[in-house]
Amino acid sequence: MADAIRHDKTARQLRLLSDALDSGRLGPVRRLVNTLSPAEIGNLLESLPPGKREVVWGLVDPEDDGEVLVHVGDDVRESLIADMDPDELVAAVEDLDIDDLADLVEDLPDQVIEEVLKSMDRDNRERLEQVLSFPEESAGRLMNPDVVTVRADTTVDVVLRFLRLRGELPDHTDHLYVVSRRHQYLGRVALSALVTHEPATPINELIDDEQAAIPVTTPESTVANQFSDHDWLSAPVVDENNILLGRITIDDVVDIIRERAEHQALSAAGLGEDEDLFSPVPRAVRRRVIWLAVNLVTAFLASAVVGQFAQTLERVVALAILMPIVAGMGGNAGTQVLALMIRGLALGQVGASNLRALVWKEVRVASVNGLILGSVVGGVAWAWFHDWKLGLVIGIALMSNFLAAALVGVLAPITLRRLNLDPALAGGVVLTTATDVIGFVSFLGLGTLILLG
Amino acid sequence: MADAIRHDKTARQLRLLSDALDSGRLGPVRRLVNTLSPAEIGNLLESLPPGKREVVWGLVDPEDDGEVLVHVGDDVRESLIADMDPDELVAAVEDLDIDDLADLVEDLPDQVIEEVLKSMDRDNRERLEQVLSFPEESAGRLMNPDVVTVRADTTVDVVLRFLRLRGELPDHTDHLYVVSRRHQYLGRVALSALVTHEPATPINELIDDEQAAIPVTTPESTVANQFSDHDWLSAPVVDENNILLGRITIDDVVDIIRERAEHQALSAAGLGEDEDLFSPVPRAVRRRVIWLAVNLVTAFLASAVVGQFAQTLERVVALAILMPIVAGMGGNAGTQVLALMIRGLALGQVGASNLRALVWKEVRVASVNGLILGSVVGGVAWAWFHDWKLGLVIGIALMSNFLAAALVGVLAPITLRRLNLDPALAGGVVLTTATDVIGFVSFLGLGTLILLG
Numbered sequence: 001m002a003d004a005i006r007h008d009k010t011a012r013q014l015r016l017l018s019d020a021l022d023s024g025r026l027g028p029v030r031r032l033v034n035t036l037s038p039a040e041i042g043n044l045l046e047s048l049p050p051g052k053r054e055v056v057w058g059l060v061d062p063e064d065d066g067e068v069l070v071h072v073g074d075d076v077r078e079s080l081i082a083d084m085d086p087d088e089l090v091a092a093v094e095d096l097d098i099d100d101l102a103d104l105v106e107d108l109p110d111q112v113i114e115e116v117l118k119s120m121d122r123d124n125r126e127r128l129e130q131v132l133s134f135p136e137e138s139a140g141r142l143m144n145p146d147v148v149t150v151r152a153d154t155t156v157d158v159v160l161r162f163l164r165l166r167g168e169l170p171d172h173t174d175h176l177y178v179v180s181r182r183h184q185y186l187g188r189v190a191l192s193a194l195v196t197h198e199p200a201t202p203i204n205e206l207i208d209d210e211q212a213a214i215p216v217t218t219p220e221s222t223v224a225n226q227f228s229d230h231d232w233l234s235a236p237v238v239d240e241n242n243i244l245l246g247r248i249t250i251d252d253v254v255d256i257i258r259e260r261a262e263h264q265a266l267s268a269a270g271l272g273e274d275e276d277l278f279s280p281v282p283r284a285v286r287r288r289v290i291w292l293a294v295n296l297v298t299a300f301l302a303s304a305v306v307g308q309f310a311q312t313l314e315r316v317v318a319l320a321i322l323m324p325i326v327a328g329m330g331g332n333a334g335t336q337v338l339a340l341m342i343r344g345l346a347l348g349q350v351g352a353s354n355l356r357a358l359v360w361k362e363v364r365v366a367s368v369n370g371l372i373l374g375s376v377v378g379g380v381a382w383a384w385f386h387d388w389k390l391g392l393v394i395g396i397a398l399m400s401n402f403l404a405a406a407l408v409g410v411l412a413p414i415t416l417r418r419l420n421l422d423p424a425l426a427g428g429v430v431l432t433t434a435t436d437v438i439g440f441v442s443f444l445g446l447g448t449l450i451l452l453g
Numbered sequence: 454m455a456d457a458i459r460h461d462k463t464a465r466q467l468r469l470l471s472d473a474l475d476s477g478r479l480g481p482v483r484r485l486v487n488t489l490s491p492a493e494i495g496n497l498l499e500s501l502p503p504g505k506r507e508v509v510w511g512l513v514d515p516e517d518d519g520e521v522l523v524h525v526g527d528d529v530r531e532s533l534i535a536d537m538d539p540d541e542l543v544a545a546v547e548d549l550d551i552d553d554l555a556d557l558v559e560d561l562p563d564q565v566i567e568e569v570l571k572s573m574d575r576d577n578r579e580r581l582e583q584v585l586s587f588p589e590e591s592a593g594r595l596m597n598p599d600v601v602t603v604r605a606d607t608t609v610d611v612v613l614r615f616l617r618l619r620g621e622l623p624d625h626t627d628h629l630y631v632v633s634r635r636h637q638y639l640g641r642v643a644l645s646a647l648v649t650h651e652p653a654t655p656i657n658e659l660i661d662d663e664q665a666a667i668p669v670t671t672p673e674s675t676v677a678n679q680f681s682d683h684d685w686l687s688a689p690v691v692d693e694n695n696i697l698l699g700r701i702t703i704d705d706v707v708d709i710i711r712e713r714a715e716h717q718a719l720s721a722a723g724l725g726e727d728e729d730l731f732s733p734v735p736r737a738v739r740r741r742v743i744w745l746a747v748n749l750v751t752a753f754l755a756s757a758v759v760g761q762f763a764q765t766l767e768r769v770v771a772l773a774i775l776m777p778i779v780a781g782m783g784g785n786a787g788t789q790v791l792a793l794m795i796r797g798l799a800l801g802q803v804g805a806s807n808l809r810a811l812v813w814k815e816v817r818v819a820s821v822n823g824l825i826l827g828s829v830v831g832g833v834a835w836a837w838f839h840d841w842k843l844g845l846v847i848g849i850a851l852m853s854n855f856l857a858a859a860l861v862g863v864l865a866p867i868t869l870r871r872l873n874l875d876p877a878l879a880g881g882v883v884l885t886t887a888t889d890v891i892g893f894v895s896f897l898g899l900g901t902l903i904l905l906g
Contacts, residue, residue, distance in 0.1 A: 169649060196619065265714075265717055266793070271793065275793060277793060284818045285825075289825055299777065299782060303775055307774045320759070321766070323777075324776075325753065325756055344730050361502070368734065
């Protein structure tokens, strides 16, 4: 378990911190906290229950406050912002990069936004407004307008002199962008090319124009896939006229990849990726009860199906005892198919062209598994209730439910996606409803026919 | 649905390709495939059913073969390697970077490994052997030994002249590493510092020694967390004597983050992250049947519990009809807690120091949810079966099961982690076993006491 290492390290820090907090010795806590990077402080704050969280937040170096706010989930961010007065907030966020500030802006009180805007120079204010004018979760929101551009009709030597005059480059600058007189994107020049070529080399010999720029409205998930498909460290962002607007860097893309993975893992349980480990009880209840209520409706649906067989159940109690097995195992088998499909959809590997091949493969797997486990379950049921007919009924019902689970496991996520619903969120509910209903109908229906027929 | 964009794009490519393959026109397929990056080709191959997969693999430019093999999951890689003869394989992999070659080596036939080793110069062979000497999933396996080093007692000008003589830098070089005479790691100099400082600047003024080097045995999950906590693009790797061994770059870290996320999503269904969408049926059966068999044992356990109440069920069939609701809703509520806990464990946010606070929060959430949904379910049951006592029984049973689900949801993943078991893999089975058993016992037990008492 490689994860255990980080777990152990952070757990040790947590324990130290917790002990120090309990004893009221805040000096060591402050020292410990301020050896951490903003992302690590964010992680730590997310792990603290209310009360302790506020104490530690108060000990963070005010210089790091803004970066820490950028690195925590929405819910936790809200709780931290609620603890700050407007002046502190203005001081915390006014020096952030434009892309980070844009990310925070909707969580800030209006008064703070106004102050921050006032404190910015006109250029930066216009840049922020431009970034905010693009849709959420688009390349425009991810980009930082702070880019270094050069012209093609110059030489390495001239560029180096320009850079020495300019001084420090924006974080994570691995390329300079070459633009036309009208600021259209023409290509990029790697810093590594600048330092490995003779001063007299013309820049237009070093231009790499293979990497197309990212249109500013591109969804962030597409941006993330492009970065990881092409091993980019940064990429230029352009408007519809190919005018260079900014630059996206891999560190922001890594955050998106993590968020998407968390989204997928948590939405299967009806939760959002910004859910706070210690969210206030009323909020947690409100969020969870909706998903539970949806599941409750489907549970009643399954019970109503069982209710149709009340007379059968009264006469053969063994059916009542065994029926959860058929429904549950169908759900388990379907969950395996569903998990593969959801990954395939996220990677763009599943579509109309391979649907038939997928169904055919899963039907064959389900048939063999159904045969194996149906025989086992049938045999055990026969031995348990001394009734071979009961064994036959449960064996056939299990096989049927495995086949149904394979079909629903493949087709439900694809159908949900076509309906613009999130398969990771809704797939499980649809699947278990189907395997419950089909499991109960096939088992109790066959039981009625064969045992009471 | 942002994912839908990629889905649509790849689905379109897939359909075009599929049509072209069906019609036997391989020219357009070859052209289409060879506009893609190796990672995209890998993604495409993973989405193709057997038959088509081999045809397309045969059309890939042999120059890309090695990189494509690096970018596919283990299962698919095995199927692709099986399609190549030894000479093709040697040609495909001999020009790979050392870290990529190390990643592939265990999947290659011995004969091919021998040929590749023979084709390498002594330096590279020693480097490969060194990389392979480190444990799997450690920093040593991720690093590339190809690094550019400089000495501290020199100037920008001298370094630039050295780099111009050296020529092209390794991919993703954003820093040069400063080493001592004995090759000990002293710090790093950013390319961006080289290009923004005057030629006469001494290198030791530009050294950033704040980023500690990564010990070579560090687990890759820790490496991934460090990269994302500190927004690194690359990091030096050292042995126990601080001798510089190589360099890890963010592109490999992104792959690890993706793999870990896939692992977490798929292991909840008892599958590995290398599972091929189109794995051969016998292999798929073998893998899945084990996890299903474990679930079957727990299902029989739950049925055995139900069996204890056979007499009660014979007399009150409504209990048989409603019992899946209590067990199922407990499982749903527990799944929400479990999902939060598994994320918390992966992020190192959950440990002994906040366990009590977590349990307390989840118990309160479960109490309120239990009260709300218990009342709803009780009311519906009362109305359905015209029996207020039955409503009372199911209401109390549901509340009890919600509380049990909260406790198991928090404690099971922590306990599994302590036992060095993967909570993402085993947590769901433990949870549903508990909520099934506790749900049935509380509902049928209370039913026996109150309805038949």
